[in-house]
Amino acid sequence: MSELSWEKPKHPEKPKRGPSLKFAGAGLVIALALFALIAAGTLRGARYFISVDELLNDPSYQGRTLRIAGAVDGESIEYDSERAIIRFEIVHIPAAYDDLAQALREALLDPLASRLQVIAEDAALPDLLRHEAQAIVTGALSGDRVFHASELLLKCPSRFEESVAPEGLSQIPEHE
Amino acid sequence: MLAEIGLASLALALALALYAVAACLIGARGTGPGWLPSGRNAALLTFPALLLSAGALTLALLSEQYQLAYVYSVTDPQTPALYRFTALWGSQRGSLLFWSLLMSGFACAAIALNWRPQSRLMPYAIPAMMATLAFFLGLSLFVENPFERWWVLPDLPADRQVASTALIPPGAIAPSEANLRAGAEGLNPLLRHFGMVIHPPMLYLGFVGFTIPFAFAVAALAAGDLSSHWLQATRRWSLIAWIFLSLGLLLGGRWAYDVLGWGGYWGWDPVENAAFLPWLVGTAFIHSAMIQEKRGMLKLWNMALVIATFSAVMFGTFATRSGVIESVHSFARSQVGFPMLGFWALMTLVALALLSWRWRRGELRDERPFLNILSRESLFVLNNVIFIALFCAIFWGSFGLPITSELLLGKEVTIGPETFEFYVAPLFAAMYLLMGVAPLSAWGASSLRSLGRSILAPLAVTGLCVLLIMLSGAGLAVALLGYGTALFAGTVALFEIGRGARARNRSLGESMPRALLSLFRRNQRRYGGYIVHLGVTLIGIGVVGSTVFQTERQHSLARGESVQVREYRLRYDDFILARASDGRRLHIAAVTVLRHGGEVARLRPRIDEYPQMPMTIAGAHSTLENDFYVLLISGDSERATFRIYINPLVNLVWWGGVVLALGTAIAVYPKVTPEPRERKREAKPA
Numbered sequence: 001m002s003e004l005s006w007e008k009p010k011h012p013e014k015p016k017r018g019p020s021l022k023f024a025g026a027g028l029v030i031a032l033a034l035f036a037l038i039a040a041g042t043l044r045g046a047r048y049f050i051s052v053d054e055l056l057n058d059p060s061y062q063g064r065t066l067r068i069a070g071a072v073d074g075e076s077i078e079y080d081s082e083r084a085i086i087r088f089e090i091v092h093i094p095a096a097y098d099d100l101a102q103a104l105r106e107a108l109l110d111p112l113a114s115r116l117q118v119i120a121e122d123a124a125l126p127d128l129l130r131h132e133a134q135a136i137v138t139g140a141l142s143g144d145r146v147f148h149a150s151e152l153l154l155k156c157p158s159r160f161e162e163s164v165a166p167e168g169l170s171q172i173p174e175h176e
Numbered sequence: 177m178l179a180e181i182g183l184a185s186l187a188l189a190l191a192l193a194l195y196a197v198a199a200c201l202i203g204a205r206g207t208g209p210g211w212l213p214s215g216r217n218a219a220l221l222t223f224p225a226l227l228l229s230a231g232a233l234t235l236a237l238l239s240e241q242y243q244l245a246y247v248y249s250v251t252d253p254q255t256p257a258l259y260r261f262t263a264l265w266g267s268q269r270g271s272l273l274f275w276s277l278l279m280s281g282f283a284c285a286a287i288a289l290n291w292r293p294q295s296r297l298m299p300y301a302i303p304a305m306m307a308t309l310a311f312f313l314g315l316s317l318f319v320e321n322p323f324e325r326w327w328v329l330p331d332l333p334a335d336r337q338v339a340s341t342a343l344i345p346p347g348a349i350a351p352s353e354a355n356l357r358a359g360a361e362g363l364n365p366l367l368r369h370f371g372m373v374i375h376p377p378m379l380y381l382g383f384v385g386f387t388i389p390f391a392f393a394v395a396a397l398a399a400g401d402l403s404s405h406w407l408q409a410t411r412r413w414s415l416i417a418w419i420f421l422s423l424g425l426l427l428g429g430r431w432a433y434d435v436l437g438w439g440g441y442w443g444w445d446p447v448e449n450a451a452f453l454p455w456l457v458g459t460a461f462i463h464s465a466m467i468q469e470k471r472g473m474l475k476l477w478n479m480a481l482v483i484a485t486f487s488a489v490m491f492g493t494f495a496t497r498s499g500v501i502e503s504v505h506s507f508a509r510s511q512v513g514f515p516m517l518g519f520w521a522l523m524t525l526v527a528l529a530l531l532s533w534r535w536r537r538g539e540l541r542d543e544r545p546f547l548n549i550l551s552r553e554s555l556f557v558l559n560n561v562i563f564i565a566l567f568c569a570i571f572w573g574s575f576g577l578p579i580t581s582e583l584l585l586g587k588e589v590t591i592g593p594e595t596f597e598f599y600v601a602p603l604f605a606a607m608y609l610l611m612g613v614a615p616l617s618a619w620g621a622s623s624l625r626s627l628g629r630s631i632l633a634p635l636a637v638t639g640l641c642v643l644l645i646m647l648s649g650a651g652l653a654v655a656l657l658g659y660g661t662a663l664f665a666g667t668v669a670l671f672e673i674g675r676g677a678r679a680r681n682r683s684l685g686e687s688m689p690r691a692l693l694s695l696f697r698r699n700q701r702r703y704g705g706y707i708v709h710l711g712v713t714l715i716g717i718g719v720v721g722s723t724v725f726q727t728e729r730q731h732s733l734a735r736g737e738s739v740q741v742r743e744y745r746l747r748y749d750d751f752i753l754a755r756a757s758d759g760r761r762l763h764i765a766a767v768t769v770l771r772h773g774g775e776v777a778r779l780r781p782r783i784d785e786y787p788q789m790p791m792t793i794a795g796a797h798s799t800l801e802n803d804f805y806v807l808l809i810s811g812d813s814e815r816a817t818f819r820i821y822i823n824p825l826v827n828l829v830w831w832g833g834v835v836l837a838l839g840t841a842i843a844v845y846p847k848v849t850p851e852p853r854e855r856k857r858e859a860k861p862a
Contacts, residue, residue, distance in 0.1 A: 023554075026549065041599050046590070067592075126437070
């Protein structure tokens, strides 16, 4: 009768993960974490950037956090410095324009353009809040059709403004 | 006459740049020995030509030649001499010329310094640099010409009688000098600030500086020299570009803090972010380049990063100057947008095509594999991943989401500063942690145990600091986490400097001050890098303190009345009306700041009334602990309203910038070779 023998292997071979697999795994985890972070932030903080017309013509926007751009009507600006409340009106400007300054001017001259009352509370009066500035406000439209802004940004006059033909330059030409 | 000189030299510079591209590419094909030196000489001559052109425009600004439309739009007779000079980059046209001048200066220096050592790369590096320069010169000459002059054309209808052109139209007459002087617009009041005087040149230097590593990378791909030569040739250029870009960003923040009157320095606006994106990729590149130099790894990654940095620079320039991105910075919708987009796409595609070609030929394989996930090179890669993640998150929020939503939904979707903060806070925390851990790990392989041992002491010191901060009352978890991660990175940098000095002290018997000096002299790059880390630590602590613990109040006070805001008391003393020499009216409030009953400062917040707009100038009492920052909202001799901000630790942001610049200067400074006697002494066994 033959003798049965059983020998335990000296070094049991464990399936070993190579470094490249570890790196790939780490890369995948990081990519997924980044995706989750960006997705969570976007879902939490995304808001439509719409015009005054779109806001006023679509009741579904009421109460939602939105970003609106419009031309500031300088005559409507009121500031309650005791309570730090700014009130002003913005006027609808079209989405497409070639020259922003001209678009703002034309919007304010249009008697039929939609207007939106904006209130910003606990806000310092910005230097740039003036007639024909472009205001970009973030906030929500309340039931009384007043836009309560939590953030107020104004387009600053640029270093890169184009030179426009100056008025009056041709009045007294110098004949040489 | 100045307009003609400027225009002719600008056209000459364009011709020279185009000739340099053609001559060098012909020379690269081995057609004749004279082509390459001829191309180099043409490239070198672009600088004097542009110096003449920019000099002519500067002289026109200083000598008030308002017939030049550019001079007319950025200065007026009241503009002080300093702002006349800096108006060279005060608007699109001048700044494009200034950009070209800087680009040419950088390119000429890179060509002169690398002509012999990098002779194999020069036939392709020069065309890459000159093609970029030629593009900007073309824009300057044909699209945004700074030498256009106002002309009156009496024969045309009234609405077209005044026009600005570079060449004199037939029948044109010059407008009256008196009318020109009366109508000149002057520099935007918001730009009359020291930060804005030097912020654009710094940013431009950073932007154009990154063209040099890109040009050498493209040259290496084209020439097939894929060793680390191109990295060695461009290491200093990358660091110089990086520090200028860093300082440009910080100065932009300082300008916003001083001038815009909202108590902050970073608003996550797309134009701000467009300048921050190249910084993120450039920082990743500076770190990963070290791995290729030391270990021969990440060849493909480094090439991709340097291309991405240049691409981000071009995209940032496009976003800033085209006006197509909706931003609070109102940049005019200029004609440069689409040519710039085309050039950006062309250069990126050419570089990527070359990269892909070399990769497919197997010429960008690493010399050794990554073996250990805790090795220094692996942690550097992880640090790169964090930078790229920051890049992706900020790019998505600033450009990706608005553009994608506009395309898919027909409506633009944006995110606000709070969402950007949500994105970047965990990523910056990870970056600071890695800044601490990576320098402690070893090249090649590092075990968890050895890494843990090295981390223990800095971690204990960091923990102690955090405990002290907590006991001082700043117990908010998010702030403690922010302070903790930033402090950890700084503590490790200090430990590493101390460890190196102690080793020299023990082995060579040097005194500690001498050991420190030798340490920095012998390994400037490494220890300069630690100083940079200390600067970044200070910035991080400043950002956390000023963001999380900012106090903002508004109070209306009668004269003589005072108000308590945290540990400070503000008293309204007086109201002064005055007129400055340039004609603006000044509304000045005199206030006294008291702390624990004692007077600490007398401030003069004011409102300057310029013809174009009012401008609020803050009064600030600055210490390392905090800024007491007060704005005059409105007032008269009886009563005034003030907005008061207390910004804890905000000055660490600016001082961190100084430390950052110092560290980079140490890293960039030409290496000091030790004296032979000293070298012999160091070679002795300890």
